Amino acid sequence: MRIWYLPLICFLILFSLVLGYVFLSGVDVSSISTEPEVQFVYATSGIMPQLLNTSQVDAFFVWESVVSTADLGGIGKVIARDADIPPDRKWENTACNVLVMRNSFITEYPEIASLLSAITIAGIQRIHEDPDEAMNITAGWVYGSHPIRSAGLTLNPIELEKNAFPHINFTDKARLPDPGYLQQSLYDYEMTLKSPSSRENVTVYTRALELLTGSEPELSHIPPYVRIGYLPSADLYAPLYVSIMGYEKICDRYGFCLVPDSHMSGRPTECQLRVQNSTITRIRLLPGQVGGGVMTGLGQNAIDVAYIGSVPSLMQISMGNPAAIIHSINAGGSGLVVDDSAPCTDWDSFIVWVKSRSSSGRPLIIAVPQSSIQEEMMREAFEYEGVQISLYGLPTFGAL
Amino acid sequence: MKRVLPILKGFAIPVFIIVIWQSLSMYIQNSFILPGWETIIPVLIHPAEPLFGGASLFQNSLISLQRVLYGFLLAVFIAVPLGLLCGWSKSAEDYVNPIIQILRPVPPIAWMPLAIAWFKIGFGSLLFIIFIGSFFPVFISTIEGMRSIRIRWLEVAQTLGATTLEKFKTVVIPGALPSIWTGLRLAFGVAWMCLVAAEMLPGTSAGLGYLIMFAYNLGQIQVIVAGMIVIGVIGIVSDSIFRIGQTRLFGWQGKE
Amino acid sequence: MQVLVLKGISKRFCDDQAEFQALSDISCVIHKGEIVCLMGPSGCGKSTVLRILSGLESSDSGTICGSDGDVFDPVHTAMVFQEHGLFPWLSVYDNIAYGLRMKVRKIPQKQIAQKVHDLLSLVHMEEFANVLPHQLSGGMKQRVAVARALAIEPEILLMDEPFSALDPFSRHELQDEVIRIRDTLGTTFFIVTHNPEEAVYLGDRIIILSKRPSSVRKEIEVSSPRPRDLAEPEMIHLVREVTGYVSSG
Numbered sequence A: 001m002r003i004w005y006l007p008l009i010c011f012l013i014l015f016s017l018v019l020g021y022v023f024l025s026g027v028d029v030s031s032i033s034t035e036p037e038v039q040f041v042y043a044t045s046g047i048m049p050q051l052l053n054t055s056q057v058d059a060f061f062v063w064e065s066v067v068s069t070a071d072l073g074g075i076g077k078v079i080a081r082d083a084d085i086p087p088d089r090k091w092e093n094t095a096c097n098v099l100v101m102r103n104s105f106i107t108e109y110p111e112i113a114s115l116l117s118a119i120t121i122a123g124i125q126r127i128h129e130d131p132d133e134a135m136n137i138t139a140g141w142v143y144g145s146h147p148i149r150s151a152g153l154t155l156n157p158i159e160l161e162k163n164a165f166p167h168i169n170f171t172d173k174a175r176l177p178d179p180g181y182l183q184q185s186l187y188d189y190e191m192t193l194k195s196p197s198s199r200e201n202v203t204v205y206t207r208a209l210e211l212l213t214g215s216e217p218e219l220s221h222i223p224p225y226v227r228i229g230y231l232p233s234a235d236l237y238a239p240l241y242v243s244i245m246g247y248e249k250i251c252d253r254y255g256f257c258l259v260p261d262s263h264m265s266g267r268p269t270e271c272q273l274r275v276q277n278s279t280i281t282r283i284r285l286l287p288g289q290v291g292g293g294v295m296t297g298l299g300q301n302a303i304d305v306a307y308i309g310s311v312p313s314l315m316q317i318s319m320g321n322p323a324a325i326i327h328s329i330n331a332g333g334s335g336l337v338v339d340d341s342a343p344c345t346d347w348d349s350f351i352v353w354v355k356s357r358s359s360s361g362r363p364l365i366i367a368v369p370q371s372s373i374q375e376e377m378m379r380e381a382f383e384y385e386g387v388q389i390s391l392y393g394l395p396t397f398g399a400l
Numbered sequence B: 001m002k003r004v005l006p007i008l009k010g011f012a013i014p015v016f017i018i019v020i021w022q023s024l025s026m027y028i029q030n031s032f033i034l035p036g037w038e039t040i041i042p043v044l045i046h047p048a049e050p051l052f053g054g055a056s057l058f059q060n061s062l063i064s065l066q067r068v069l070y071g072f073l074l075a076v077f078i079a080v081p082l083g084l085l086c087g088w089s090k091s092a093e094d095y096v097n098p099i100i101q102i103l104r105p106v107p108p109i110a111w112m113p114l115a116i117a118w119f120k121i122g123f124g125s126l127l128f129i130i131f132i133g134s135f136f137p138v139f140i141s142t143i144e145g146m147r148s149i150r151i152r153w154l155e156v157a158q159t160l161g162a163t164t165l166e167k168f169k170t171v172v173i174p175g176a177l178p179s180i181w182t183g184l185r186l187a188f189g190v191a192w193m194c195l196v197a198a199e200m201l202p203g204t205s206a207g208l209g210y211l212i213m214f215a216y217n218l219g220q221i222q223v224i225v226a227g228m229i230v231i232g233v234i235g236i237v238s239d240s241i242f243r244i245g246q247t248r249l250f251g252w253q254g255k256e
Numbered sequence C: 001m002q003v004l005v006l007k008g009i010s011k012r013f014c015d016d017q018a019e020f021q022a023l024s025d026i027s028c029v030i031h032k033g034e035i036v037c038l039m040g041p042s043g044c045g046k047s048t049v050l051r052i053l054s055g056l057e058s059s060d061s062g063t064i065c066g067s068d069g070d071v072f073d074p075v076h077t078a079m080v081f082q083e084h085g086l087f088p089w090l091s092v093y094d095n096i097a098y099g100l101r102m103k104v105r106k107i108p109q110k111q112i113a114q115k116v117h118d119l120l121s122l123v124h125m126e127e128f129a130n131v132l133p134h135q136l137s138g139g140m141k142q143r144v145a146v147a148r149a150l151a152i153e154p155e156i157l158l159m160d161e162p163f164s165a166l167d168p169f170s171r172h173e174l175q176d177e178v179i180r181i182r183d184t185l186g187t188t189f190f191i192v193t194h195n196p197e198e199a200v201y202l203g204d205r206i207i208i209l210s211k212r213p214s215s216v217r218k219e220i221e222v223s224s225p226r227p228r229d230l231a232e233p234e235m236i237h238l239v240r241e242v243t244g245y246v247s248s249g
Helices: A002-026 A045-053 A066-072 A103-108 A110-129 A131-143 A157-167 A180-185 A202-212 A235-245 A247-254 A291-299 A310-318 A347-359 A373-385 B004-028 B037-045 B057-088 B090-103 B108-119 B123-147 B151-159 B164-199 B208-217 B221-249 C046-054 C092-097 C109-122 C138-151 C168-185 C196-202 C233-248
Strands: A037-042 A059-063 A077-081 A095-102 A148-150 A153-155 A168-170 A225-230 A256-260 A270-275 A278-287 A305-309 A323-332 A334-338 A364-368 A388-391 C002-014 C019-031 C035-039 C061-065 C077-080 C156-160 C188-192 C205-209 C214-221
Touching (some): A037 A373, A045 A066, A045 A334, A045 A364, A045 B108, A059 A066, A059 A373, A066 A077, A066 A153, A066 A157, A066 A334, A095 A103, A095 A110, A095 A291, A095 A310, A103 A110, A103 A323, A110 A131, A110 A168, A110 A247, A110 A256, A110 A278, A110 A305, A131 A157, A157 A168, A168 A235, A180 A310, A180 A373, A202 A323, A225 A291, A235 A247, A235 A256, A235 A305, A235 A323, A291 A310, A305 A310, A310 A373, A334 A373, A364 A373, A373 A388, B004 B037, B057 B164, B057 B208, B057 B221, B123 B164, B151 B164, B164 B208, B164 B221, C002 C188, C019 C061, C019 C188, C035 C046, C035 C168, C035 C196, C046 C077, C046 C156, C092 C109, C092 C138, C109 C138, C168 C196, C196 C233, C205 C233
Parallel strands (some): A037 A364, A059 A364, A225 A278, C035 C188, C035 C205, C156 C188
Antiparallel strands (some): A077 A334, A095 A305, A148 A153, A168 A323, A256 A270, A270 A278, C002 C019, C002 C061, C205 C214
């Protein structure tokens, strides 16, 4: 009857594992602390409203238009924007998203790089000239202009963008953030594997400004195609969307523009770079999931140009990704959302809530996108407020 | 020597791959495409050092292994009795079979959005994904095992005076066990793959899948490769444990 | 003394397409300590008779009475099948002990061990107690199957073509074993066979069934002394006679 030993063996394995785990985590002595604490959960922007709505997190800090979806969709209230996050309005004019190019691409096709930069700047100008058109284009690109269902309510994408746009400052002149707190959180990893030659490439930007003020493009060396990576779920890339969907005005004014292949779709996947009405090269638009992933694609020669978050690009560049930031495309655009019933209305009352919940033994759980400027902002702000951060669901190990 | 030779043969291709990999990586000089082994090996030989300020490679593996064992055992404790019931009673099978057949082709990862809503981010949803992944192989091979039981064995048991319960205990379960064991082996493999994939999704803060995703976001391909190697090694070790168990416990199988 | 009296046993089988009468009217008597061989053309329902006696099937009509004249209880039978039917996951020892460990028997553990050892020596398998069945030869497996059936001390041991799958040497050995066991333990044997030589060699009596729907066609007493020699003219004649009855249906 030795077959009956089988369940016994299974139980023994399980038992020893549980025992081992309890033993290993039992020797933990480090995490005893009297400082207030919050817990971070890494999540993609899309599921954050769901997490808040199902009370799995107490707050989330993410970009537009997710913030507006939660706000208008009755999921929660926005209690703080970029300017409200300490220390002292630091984030108001800090680049949230940037245009990044691979160094080898810049070296090989400097004029194409400058043209793409110039078109992006032209897109930013168009947003300021005609915000209504920009909102329409962005609504169509991000949501396909279909009504959005959100926790029982149906939202109109245009209304949503009207709510979101005032909180985003589209600019090519925002200064870059310093992702020091994020890098510090990875403290024990060798960050300085390779010292980056430079984070920014000013020559491309300078040439772009020249092109915008009438300098003739010198098209001698042209790639067969250019691959542009971006995240299609965010409003923050509106300069890209507007420069493509609103190409006619840019063509008329500057003689160069990105023309979508299909005028039917609100979110084209291919377009052409045209200079003086002739097609120079083809552009492929590659939607990504997370900024870090797009950045890795850049390093893998799978993407040439990317519109992504400033922090993921800075972090990877500092870790040796051979790319450079050309200029910012926006600042701001983030929002801190809590449940409607949460006992806070602004950052200061939020911190009061954080501290009271922490002292009651149930620290707040806050969802942030991993390795994003939002995470960096939260890390710096909580450091400023003297609040400790731990990761939700991370088992504590002591002596290991 | 005769024993060593097959092992050496098994090592030949991995060594070949590593050599090709290394020479290509030295030629390409792009750590995002082919990180050199001089960057991968340091990650592997310091498994206790924290990675990216979080858990170490060893801790991440332990966390993943622990999750997979919980989910796997939960699936076994539900799938085996249910499979035995469905193999024993035609009526139970008629009830259960259609829903099982519909749910079976759904990739476990596709449950993730719902799992997060139902079982919360973190442990609960991962447990559910592993459960879904390992339930079906165990369930189906349990029924298969029941089918492989010879009617003759049941008749012998009956003529020797076994009651229904005794037949179940002394013939059905031992007769179906080899097939159930094969199911467990399959299920553990599936569970392991599901877990790593599920850990790549949001809401986890540890585990090998999380480590790989984090490394991807930071462009640290050498950590990804190290993680893949650990996943593979744990997979092969667990599979050999099941295989050794199979030959030790069910040596009679296919030989009567 | 009669251990088994069958009166007018009939059995009908239904499958998806058809329904047929397997047994129409089987009546016979089996005495204690007899070796009775049951023969008949193929498909006549020989095995069905054994299955009814062992309780694996029920008869549609007719009565089966035991030694006391009451309805016969299949608990008093054990069956040996053509392909041994040993449990491949149990050792020889555990296979033999199987029936003894069933709750109905209520036999204490110590007694079981004693009994299994006796049976192992009865079938000359002492050294193989801890061996798994797949490591044994065909003849050895069938010895174990016989020992397993004998373990529960059946009044009557039913054997369904028990030696037909064996090589001739093992078959003769096992046939002699059956006779020896009957002589030592006094067990009654009811053996289905399709081999006339086997029937003549083993049987005290041979019952021959007719074609389907079958009834008892002929009973032949074999009174020759043992050990029998099939080369003797009398035996050759008997084999021929049995063959004639079986093949003419």
